[in-house]
Amino acid sequence: MTTKEKLLELLESNKGVYFSGEEIAQKLCVSRTAIWKAMKALRTDGYSIDAVTNKGYRLSVSTDILSPQGIRKYLPPKYQDLQISVLPTADSTNTLMRKEAHKGLPEGCTVIANQQTSGRGRCGREFYSPGGTGIYLSMLLRPSACSPQQAVQITTKAAVAMCEAIETVCGLQAQIKWVNDIFVGGKKVCGILTEGSFSMESGLLEYAVLGVGLNLYTPPGGFPQELEHIAGSLFEFPQDDMKNRLTADFINRFMDDYTAQNQTDYVKKYRNRSFVIGKKVSVLCGNQSRNALVCGIDDECRLQVKYDSGETASLSYGEIRIGSTPSDTDIP
Secondary structure, eight states, X not given: OOHHHHHHHHHHHTTTOOBOHHHHHHHHTSOHHHHHHHHHHHHHTTOOEEEETTTEEEEOTTOOOOOHHHHHTTSOGGGTTSOEEEESOBSOHHHHHHHHHTTTOOTTOEEEESOBSSOBOGGGOBOOOOTTSEEEEEEEEOOSSOOHHHHHHHHHXXXXXXXXXXXXXXXXXXXXXXXXXXXXXXXXXXEEEEEEEEOTTTOXXXXXXXXXXXXXXXXXXXXXXXXXXXXXXXXXXOOTTHHHHHHXXXXXXXXXXXXXXXXTHXXXXXXXTXXXXXXXXXXXXXXXXXXXXXXXXXXXXXXXXXXXXXXXXXXXXXEEEETTOOOOSOOO
């Protein structure tokens, strides 16, 4: 760990607490000159570090910058060893993680970007990922004996975890549009994309990459015209340490559900947050669509529908459109 990383860890873990330059040098076992250089580098990265005569230095409580150190201070001991990296920008965190998955990285490895230049949504669509206002996260998972039908549970567990994190950290009510979209205040604030690799021999999942894109703040100037009718954000302006708090809370909740002995406890939570049950929808299949009534969500989080023809079905994957509301553009 570099002096800069050690300094950030110290300041993040004691946010708002002043340390003299001498104290910091002693704690990190480095020279005052090294501390000064690391302090300068953090300020260049955008960190607001207060300096007061006879008090020392502290990380401003209003700082809202993603960092592994900032996230870890909110993680319990059982998740402290997760490999977490934060990048200023990436083409796509899912694409990056899929490349890294073949190198034998352990389960739980997480990469987060402040911006994506080629973010991807479902069905190959673009995933809008502006810089500085969102959280774009991908986590590597290696579930054992996981079939294609069971793989959808990764997405649904992530949806529940994100809803709970939003409700707990932000105090906002979050709802789920089957299967992978999170809505707050009638607008989409989060999309989830799970991709994976399956063994041709066993037909089981070799690994999965869970991708989550969240609109935390409204982008300067608002959303692009083609998205403004459906895209929303949790807050209009930055909140104190919100990115680290919300990211950590999501990781905690998702990993708890993912590793739980009882793999069905989360289903009730998913069902209770669904706002499509009882509604008329269009079920999209390629270039075709069929009108249906959503009757419920079963214990495997499959969407139970009744088509206008009277035929019923349980959908484990796919896409739906509620009424005439456009929903064919993927956003974070």
